[in-house]
Amino acid sequence: MTLNEFPPDEFDAWAESYDESVRTGCGFPFDGYEDVLQTAACLADVAPGDAVLDLGAGTGNLAVLLAAQGARLWCLDFSAEMLAKAREKLPEANFARSDLRAGWPPAFQRRYTAIVSGYTFHHFPLEEKVAQIRRLFEQHLQPGGRLVIADITFPDAAAQEACAHQLGSEWEPEYYWLADEALRAFKEAGWQAEYTQVSPCAAVFKITP
Numbered sequence: 001m002t003l004n005e006f007p008p009d010e011f012d013a014w015a016e017s018y019d020e021s022v023r024t025g026c027g028f029p030f031d032g033y034e035d036v037l038q039t040a041a042c043l044a045d046v047a048p049g050d051a052v053l054d055l056g057a058g059t060g061n062l063a064v065l066l067a068a069q070g071a072r073l074w075c076l077d078f079s080a081e082m083l084a085k086a087r088e089k090l091p092e093a094n095f096a097r098s099d100l101r102a103g104w105p106p107a108f109q110r111r112y113t114a115i116v117s118g119y120t121f122h123h124f125p126l127e128e129k130v131a132q133i134r135r136l137f138e139q140h141l142q143p144g145g146r147l148v149i150a151d152i153t154f155p156d157a158a159a160q161e162a163c164a165h166q167l168g169s170e171w172e173p174e175y176y177w178l179a180d181e182a183l184r185a186f187k188e189a190g191w192q193a194e195y196t197q198v199s200p201c202a203a204v205f206k207i208t209p
């Protein structure tokens with residue numbers, strides 16, 4: 001089944017109210033949002049001066065946590081309005097409006113100590129997630145670096161099905177992570193992965209080549 005693509009203008013329209021929806025939201029899909037981002041920031045394990053790329057940076061909530069640890073930030077997102085919000089919070093960071101699956105501007109064509117992403121990879125099917133991660137490892141991660149992905153994730157298909165059943169007509173199918181199949185795919189690719197289920201519907205993966 002191919003699921004809906006969400007174009008940049010849908011995220012542009014959400015930018016003004018995004019922070020309110022994540023912070024006041026409880027239950028699916030933003031259950032535990034603050035803890036999820038804190039866990040990701042902790043697992044990114046950055047030191048002052050480290051170069052960090054945030055893919056699908058949105059309004060900059062994850063990037064802000066990393067900047068507070070002294071990281072230098074490169075924030076990429078295809079929504080101009082989301083990036084405008086992030087710019088207000090992160091005046092020192094680098095920004096690019098680009099689809100993360102496309103070619104990036106020259107200033108972003110470099111290697112990073114850590115690459116992070118919050119609530120973005122669930123827009124892509126698993127094969128595409130794996131292909132993107134491979135590209136990040138081959139072209140953008142420094143030796144010894146790490147990729148940290150925080151996203152809507154269920155432990156397995158049964159847990160996702162139970163959530164869908166509970167939500168009924170409010171359930172919106174997307175390519176949410178299923179931790180068991182993702183961990184199998186990472187292992188097949190030869191990568192090391194650490195997985196932390198932070199809330200019933202969100203987890204953080206730390207992946208290294």
Ligand SMILES: C[S@@+](CC[C@H](N)C(=O)[O-])C[C@H]1O[C@@H](n2cnc3c(N)ncnc32)[C@H](O)[C@@H]1O
Pocket residue numbers: 008011022055056057058059060061062076077078079082098099100101117118119120123
């Ligand atoms: C749900 S928001 C998450 C924002 C932020 N990372 C957070 O954790 O709150 C998803 C973000 O990913 C961006 N996005 C979705 N698909 C994208 C793509 N293919 N390329 C670049 N950005 C994308 C959207 O514009 C949006 O800002």
